[in-house]
Structures are given as structure tokens and as C-alpha cells.
Amino acid sequence: MxxxxxxxxxxxxxxxxxxxxxxxxxxxxxxxxxxxxxxxxxxxxxxxxxxxxxxxxxxxxxxxxxxxxxxxxxxxxxxxxxxxxxxxxxxxEPKERSLSVSLPPSIGIAWLTAAIVEFATSRNMTSLSINQAVTCAEVDWHANDIAVVYDQPPFPGKRWELLSEVRLCAVCAPTLLGRMDLHSRDRKLHGFALLHEDGGEQWSRWSLAARVKLSDNIRVKVPSAAHAIAAAVQGKGIALLSDVVSQAHLAEGSLVRPFATTLEATNAYFLVWKVESSAAELTTALAEYLRGYLKRS
The missing domain is CATH 1.10.10.10 (Winged helix-like DNA-binding domain superfamily/Winged helix DNA-binding domain)
Known part of the structure; x- marks a missing residue:
């Protein structure tokens, strides 16, 4: 033919x-x-x-x-x-590089949002979307490429990497220190609002570990650590927070640790992403970047 x-x-x-x-x-x-x-x-x-x-x-x-x-x-x-x-x-023409990240609100407000923005800028990305969720199950995986979660694996159908272990510490505004009996042998916390996200179990564990009696306290359950931080900074109570979330406030002096005792949290921060992720290269780079950011903070 x-x-x-x-x-x-x-x-x-x-x-x-x-x-x-x-x-x-x-x-x-x-x-x-x-x-x-x-x-x-x-x-x-x-x-x-x-x-x-x-x-x-x-x-x-x-x-x-x-x-x-x-x-x-x-x-x-x-x-x-x-x-x-x-x-x-x-x-x-420059290729469009976009990323959608889900963060727990507390750690997002404390420092992680700034770190993610810094990462996106350093990678010359054209679009960045930051959403919020605490656990892996709460993340909208249709709208997010990657998530930082405060949770425990396994996460079925996902890949994950430990970002940071967490220790809980009691923190409060410096103005509350004068009202605390920190030096007596029978240490007690009287009349303070105890801020927490769970049902109060972590405060009970901390009390035993710190050998501090909790009495005449109002237990205040808040929806997120961000609420606990805000109330604690304003001198309205004592919050039991992760060291990762509280470190910036401790460094600037808006919060202090009246007790040296820390408590290993039942959860930790994990970086989680979909098995078939279109942002696999960015995921690897972001994990490395956040680890370095944590060390610098």
C-alpha cells in the first residue's frame, strides 16, 4: 500500500x-x-x-x-x-506545584503552619492549602495530600512516619506561681482550673507521677490544645500540654513549668500520606524539613 x-x-x-x-x-x-x-x-x-x-x-x-x-x-x-x-x-513556563496539608489545630497554631509556609516558599510552590484535623480518621483524604496527626498507628491504607514523640508537662502563666504551694512536702494544687482535651485521665496520671495532690479543682475540658494554651496564657488555669506545642510559649516566657515532671503521652505526631500519592517527592522532602525544623526550634 x-x-x-x-x-x-x-x-x-x-x-x-x-x-x-x-x-x-x-x-x-x-x-x-x-x-x-x-x-x-x-x-x-x-x-x-x-x-x-x-x-x-x-x-x-x-x-x-x-x-x-x-x-x-x-x-x-x-x-x-x-x-x-x-x-x-x-x-x-514554571510547572504548577501545589500541596494540601492537614494539621492538628494546636500544633498548627503553635508553630507548624509557619514551618509549612516556609517549606512551600523554599520549594517555589505555586499553591498551598492548610486544613485541620487531629487524628488520621478525621483527615479528609480527598482534599489533603499529607497530614500531620496526633494519633497512634497503624493507619490502614496509608504510609506514615514518626515526626515527634510527645511528653506532657503542666504549664501556666507566671502570674499563677505565687499562688502555688511548690515547696511543702505535701504538695497540692488547690483551686486551680485544670485544662485538658481528654476526659481528665492524663491529669490523673500526671498527679501520680508528680506526687502532687489535686483537690478543689475545676476540670475544664476544651476542644483543642489551642484553647488550653489561650486560657493558660491569660492566667485562667493550668494546662497539661505537649512539649512540642508549648515550647514556643515557654521560650518567650508567656508560660512557665511549675513542676519538672513530664509524662509520656499515649499518642505522638506522625506524618501520614496516601499510598498512591501524587505528592510523594514533596512528602519525603517535607518530612526531612520538619524534622530539621523541630531540632532548630
Whole structure:
């Protein structure tokens, strides 16, 4: 079967001769000899079965059919040139790099949002979305590529990596220290609001570990550690917070630790992502970045 597109290799020579009107002009433009141009035109006529040129001395002129053919060839080559130009321009454009991250609100407010923004800026990303959830089950995996969760594995259908273990410590505003009996042998906390996210079990564990009696206290259950921090900073109670969440406030002095005792938390912070993630490369880079950020903080 004859190749219907066998004439394609000869179109550049045909277009150049048609536009310039001479074999010599086309040969110079295409860096070929006039005889090579002439041979290509002959092959083009043989393949198409159409008389495209009429000779006038050394010059060639298009026949009526050749003129119609030239218009079609010129338009087609122009379209192809435009497509190539657009493809090159698009190839040179920066690729859109987007990331959606879910964070626990407490650690997000405390420091992690700033770290994620810093990471996105350093990677020249074009779009960043930060959402919130605490546990892996609460994360909207249709809307997020990666999540930092305060939870315990396994996380079915996901990959995960430990980001930071957590120890709980009692913290309060410096203004409350004067009201505490910190030096007596029978240490007690009287009349303070105890802020917590769980059912109060962690405060009971801490009390035993610290050998501090809790009496005449109001137990205040809050929806997140962010609420506990806000109340504690304002001097409204004592919060039992993770060292990761409280470290910035301790460093600036808005919170203090009246007791040295810390308690290993039942959960830890994990970086979790989907098994088939379109952001796999970013996930690896983000995990490394956050580990370094934690060490610097």
C-alpha cells in the first residue's frame, strides 16, 4: 500500500521555491544545492501526480494547481510552526506545584503552619492549602495530600512516619506561681482550673507521677490544645500540654513549668500520606524539613 504521506519530506523545498520563485534562492535558504532542490520537486510531482511548476528560463512559476497546493502547504506549515512555538513556551513556563496539608489545630497554631509556609516558599510552590484535623480518621483524604496527626498507628491504607514523640508537662502563666504551694512536702494544687482535651485521665496520671495532690479543682475540658494554651496564657488555669506545642510559649516566657515532671503521652505526631500519592517527592522532602525544623526550634 502506497504511503499517502510520502510527499511530506519534500514540502519544505516546494514551499521555499514557491515563495522565492527560484531554485537558487530556495537552495541558499535551505543550505542545499539547486540540483538537490530540483530533484525534490521532481519526486514531489511524481508522488502527487500533479504538475506543480512550469519553467520560464531559469525561473519556475506555479501552475494553477500548484498555486492552490502552495496555499494549503503554506497554511499547514504555519500552523505547525505556531504549535511548536507554543509548546516551547509552555515547556519553559514554571510547572504548577501545589500541596494540601492537614494539621492538628494546636500544633498548627503553635508553630507548624509557619514551618509549612516556609517549606512551600523554599520549594517555589505555586499553591498551598492548610486544613485541620487531629487524628488520621478525621483527615479528609480527598482534599489533603499529607497530614500531620496526633494519633497512634497503624493507619490502614496509608504510609506514615514518626515526626515527634510527645511528653506532657503542666504549664501556666507566671502570674499563677505565687499562688502555688511548690515547696511543702505535701504538695497540692488547690483551686486551680485544670485544662485538658481528654476526659481528665492524663491529669490523673500526671498527679501520680508528680506526687502532687489535686483537690478543689475545676476540670475544664476544651476542644483543642489551642484553647488550653489561650486560657493558660491569660492566667485562667493550668494546662497539661505537649512539649512540642508549648515550647514556643515557654521560650518567650508567656508560660512557665511549675513542676519538672513530664509524662509520656499515649499518642505522638506522625506524618501520614496516601499510598498512591501524587505528592510523594514533596512528602519525603517535607518530612526531612520538619524534622530539621523541630531540632532548630
Amino acid at each position: 502506497t504511503n499517502k504521506l510520502a510527499f511530506l519530506p519534500y514540502l519544505r523545498a516546494f514551499e521555499a521555491v514557491s515563495r522565492l520563485g527560484t531554485l537558487r534562492g530556495a537552495a541558499d535558504e535551505l543550505h542545499l544545492s539547486p540540483s538537490a532542490i530540483s530533484l525534490q520537486l521532481k519526486k514531489l510531482s511524481n508522488i502527487t501526480g500533479v504538475q506543480l511548476f512550469a519553467r520560464t528560463g531559469r525561473n519556475v512559476t506555479l501552475t494553477e494547481t500548484g498555486h492552490e497546493f502552495y496555499q494549503s502547504v503554506s497554511d499547514a506549515l504555519g500552523t505547525l510552526a505556531d504549535l511548536v512555538r507554543l509548546a516551547v513556551e509552555r515547556e519553559g
